[in-house]
Amino acid sequence: MGEHSMTSAHQFCTFYLDQLLFGLELKGVQEVMRSLEMTHVPLAPAVVSGLINLRGQIVTAIDLRRRLELQVRPAELLPMNVVVRSNEGAVSLLVDKIGDVVEVEDSSLEPAPEMLPPSIRSMIRGVHKLEDKLLHVLDTERACEIAETDLVSANE
Numbered sequence: 120m121g122e123h124s125m126t127s128a129h130q131f132c133t134f135y136l137d138q139l140l141f142g143l144e145l146k147g148v149q150e151v152m153r154s155l156e157m158t159h160v161p162l163a164p165a166v167v168s169g170l171i172n173l174r175g176q177i178v179t180a181i182d183l184r185r186r187l188e189l190q191v192r193p194a195e196l197l198p199m200n201v202v203v204r205s206n207e208g209a210v211s212l213l214v215d216k217i218g219d220v221v222e223v224e225d226s227s228l229e230p231a232p233e234m235l236p237p238s239i240r241s242m243i244r245g246v247h248k249l250e251d252k253l254l255h256v257l258d259t260e261r262a263c264e265i266a267e268t269d270l271v272s273a274n275e
Contacts, residue, residue, distance in 0.1 A: 136184055136214055139255060141256075142254045142257065148203050156172075157169030166265060180213055186242070187239050242258055
C-alpha cells in the first residue's frame with residue numbers, strides 16, 4: 120500500500136454516551152480533559168451545562184446527552200470534556216467516558232441505522248462497524264450548535 124492509495128483513513132477521538140460509542144474527527148479536537156468546574160449560565164438553552172475557564176479562555180460546555188436527547192447523566196458520573204474547534208470557536212462537549220483513538224477508512228462509512236432516534240441520526244454523518252460495536256461519527260458543527268434548533272424541536 121503506497122501513500123497514494125485511493126482510500127483515505129481518518130482518525131477519530133471516540134467517547135461513550137449512555138453505552139453508545141461516538142467519534143469526532145481527531146483533527147477537530149483540541150484536547151480532552153477530566154471534569155472541570157463549570158459556571159452555570161442562567162437562561163441558557165438546556166443543552167448548555169455552563170461555562171468552563173480553560174486557561175483563561177472561556178468555553179461553552181454542551182451536554183451531548185441532552186443534545187442527542189439521551190437519558191440524563193447519572194449524578195455520580197462526572198462528565199469528561201472533549202474540547203473541539205467549531206465555527207463558533209472552542210466548545211467543550213461533555214461526554215461520559217473517553218475511548219481510544221480509532222482509525223477507519225472512509226470507505227467503511229455506512230448510513231446511520233434506521234432504528235436510531237432522529238435526534239441522533241440528524242447529528243451523525245454515518246457509522247463505522249468496528250469489531251464489536253458501531254462507531255457513530257458525530258458532525259462536529261451540528262453537535263456544537265446551541266440555540267435555534269432546540270427551540271424548534273420544543274414546539275413540534
